[in-house]
Amino acid sequence: MQSNTALEYDYSVAKLYMWTTVIFGIVGMTIGVLIAAQLAFPELNYLMGEYGTFSRLRPLHTNVVIYGFTLSGIMASFYYSAPRVLKVSMGELPLINALAKFQFVAYLVAATGMVISLGMGITANKEYAQMEWPLDVLIVVYWVIWGINMFALIGARREKALYISLWYYIACFLGVAMLYLFNNMEVPTLFFSGGLGAWYHSVSMYAGTNDALVQWWWGHNAVAFVFTVPIIALIYYFLPKESGQAVYSYKLSLLSFWGLMFVYLWAGGHHLLWSTVPDWMQTMGSIFSVVLILPSWGSAINMLLTMKGEWNQLTENPLIKFMVLASTFYMLSTLEGPIQAVKSVNAIAHFTDWIPGHVHDGVLGWVAFMIFAALMHMSTRVFKREIYSKSLLEAQFWIQTTGVVLYFTSMWIAGITQGMMWRAVDEYGNLMYSFIDTVTVLHPYYTIRAIGGLLFLIGVFMFAYNLYKTATAGRKLENEPQFRSPMA
Amino acid sequence: MSLTEMQGYAFFFFTIFLVVILYGYILHLYKSEKDGVRDYEKYGKMALDDELTDKPIEENPKETNEKKEK
Numbered sequence: 001m002q003s004n005t006a007l008e009y010d011y012s013v014a015k016l017y018m019w020t021t022v023i024f025g026i027v028g029m030t031i032g033v034l035i036a037a038q039l040a041f042p043e044l045n046y047l048m049g050e051y052g053t054f055s056r057l058r059p060l061h062t063n064v065v066i067y068g069f070t071l072s073g074i075m076a077s078f079y080y081s082a083p084r085v086l087k088v089s090m091g092e093l094p095l096i097n098a099l100a101k102f103q104f105v106a107y108l109v110a111a112t113g114m115v116i117s118l119g120m121g122i123t124a125n126k127e128y129a130q131m132e133w134p135l136d137v138l139i140v141v142y143w144v145i146w147g148i149n150m151f152a153l154i155g156a157r158r159e160k161a162l163y164i165s166l167w168y169y170i171a172c173f174l175g176v177a178m179l180y181l182f183n184n185m186e187v188p189t190l191f192f193s194g195g196l197g198a199w200y201h202s203v204s205m206y207a208g209t210n211d212a213l214v215q216w217w218w219g220h221n222a223v224a225f226v227f228t229v230p231i232i233a234l235i236y237y238f239l240p241k242e243s244g245q246a247v248y249s250y251k252l253s254l255l256s257f258w259g260l261m262f263v264y265l266w267a268g269g270h271h272l273l274w275s276t277v278p279d280w281m282q283t284m285g286s287i288f289s290v291v292l293i294l295p296s297w298g299s300a301i302n303m304l305l306t307m308k309g310e311w312n313q314l315t316e317n318p319l320i321k322f323m324v325l326a327s328t329f330y331m332l333s334t335l336e337g338p339i340q341a342v343k344s345v346n347a348i349a350h351f352t353d354w355i356p357g358h359v360h361d362g363v364l365g366w367v368a369f370m371i372f373a374a375l376m377h378m379s380t381r382v383f384k385r386e387i388y389s390k391s392l393l394e395a396q397f398w399i400q401t402t403g404v405v406l407y408f409t410s411m412w413i414a415g416i417t418q419g420m421m422w423r424a425v426d427e428y429g430n431l432m433y434s435f436i437d438t439v440t441v442l443h444p445y446y447t448i449r450a451i452g453g454l455l456f457l458i459g460v461f462m463f464a465y466n467l468y469k470t471a472t473a474g475r476k477l478e479n480e481p482q483f484r485s486p487m488a
Numbered sequence: 489m490s491l492t493e494m495q496g497y498a499f500f501f502f503t504i505f506l507v508v509i510l511y512g513y514i515l516h517l518y519k520s521e522k523d524g525v526r527d528y529e530k531y532g533k534m535a536l537d538d539e540l541t542d543k544p545i546e547e548n549p550k551e552t553n554e555k556k557e558k
């Protein structure tokens with residue numbers, strides 16, 4: 001490698017993913033608001049024939065926000081920050097740069113295929129693994145290319161040690177690779193049944209309780225390795241960089257990393273409490289879920305302590321606001337999850353609205369907030385421009401925070417009410433309420449959730465506008481900012 | 489001893505074992521820092537000084553050799 005002083009970081013791949021993050025964010029969350037409104041006002045199910053029903057749109061929502069919005073955000077951050085902490089530019093490795101662009105094309109094809117097939121109602125019927133086998137094959141190819149690129153970058157690094165964020169990206173890569181393969185073991189029906197069914201259909205290789213176990217081993221670890229591990233990679237890079245403060249304790253970050261890796265894999269059983277899964281497995285799921293508080297809070301507290309002595313930045317810099325609130329929400333949901341995993345609590349919480357409530361304080365408050373902050377931080381370096389509007393960013397922060405709070409508080413109340421009503425019995429042991437009684441009681445909370453979701457979505461549009469304006473009309477910067485992202 | 493009892497003992501000792509590993513790792517981190525083997529905290533700087541022109545916190549030896557060869 002030549003030592004060329006004019007050498008610069010090449011952000012072309014990161015830039016591509018930045019835009020898909022925004023597009024999938026808008027699509028996925030618009031569908032989210034629509035299905036939230038449908039739960040409150042069922043007439044909204046009939047807007048577009050079969051394509052507009054809740055059952056069609058719900059998997060579309062989850063898949064687009066997870067594999068569209070979140071994954072794009074992760075990839076944008078990876079291709080932006082991994083070269084930086086390794087001190088190699090993607091531009092120095094033309095082959096890898098080309099491969100990364102090919103990976104992006106594969107991603108676009110897979111994501112488009114996902115939206116179309118789920119929209120048409122073609123599904124493998126496993127939660128978060130609804131895509132049919134042809135798409136699964138494409139996703140494996142995509143993932144393998146990511147691995148090649150990651151390790152090629154690491155091989156060419158100037159920095160000897162790997163920064164903690166990279167440990168988390170590697171864990172994300174390995175964890176998803178292993179879990180995805182095992183969970184998606186499926187038999188294409190056409191080839192093994194003597195020509196029955198459509199070519200794209202398949203059935204799972206596992207059956208009954210085994211299928212459920214493998215499914216939630218994946219399902220929960222999708223939360224671990226897509227919603228947690230890579231987002232921790234983001235915060236370990238972007239919060240220190242934006243604030244100019246090194247991680248409070250690097251040792252704590254290492255300890256939390258290994259803690260998280262050991263504990264997370266065993267917690268998935270908490271999705272199957274009170275089911276036909278062996279009792280000891282359920283207990284193990286509960287126990288490991290509670291232990292999980294430690295490594296999760298280890299990272300989150302480490303991030304908050306990174307701001308020690310610099311808390312004035314919280315009032316001055318909206319990006320710091322987003323990130324500090326993100327780590328706070330991370331703490332909230334990693335306390336809430338273990339509570340729900342306690343068997344007696346789960347007996348009330350399972351199947352109720354408390355679960356989507358828990359999901360969304362995590363994904364909206366932690367995942368989405370981190371992705372917004374990361375993209376805005378990057379935008380000043382990638383486009384070499386000042387952030388278009390600080391006040392818009394501030395307004396987005398407050399509107400979205402209000403939205404998240406409305407979302408999860410309404411679902412807490414709705415969920416617990418629902419759980420209590422389902423099990424309420426009179427003095428003779430007869431159930432006191434029928435299902436429709438709960439629906440009537442929950443209606444106002446569903447409406448509040450839809451309003452909260454709408455506020456969050458408005459924030460997403462503000463973000464998209466701000467990012468677009470930054471890229472096209474922000475004041476040009478002479479030099480790359482060192483820490484704090486400049487904004488007008 | 490029944491199988492369930494054995495599972496119970498196995499579980500207990502395995503937990504103890506994991507706790508020992510965990511505390512052992514913490515001790516290892518602090519000890520290697522105290523003995524000057526490795527200064528972990530300096531790695532935090534990797535996120536801050538991440539320009540291509542910044543001096544690496546710890547030079548990759550492979551990279552340095554390649555430069556010498558040139």
Ligand code: HEM
Pocket residue numbers: 029030032033034035036037039058061062065066069070353355356359360363364367368450452453454456457
């Ligand atoms: C405007 C923002 C959003 C709104 C209004 C919204 C709304 C909804 C609704 C109504 C459901 C179905 C709940 C049910 O079946 O009872 C749902 C499920 C889900 N959403 Fe969202 N959502 C939003 C953003 C997101 C984001 C950003 C993510 C992830 C990054 C996400 C991940 C999920 C997941 C994983 C589920 C399935 C939860 C479960 O199975 O319990 N959502 N969402």
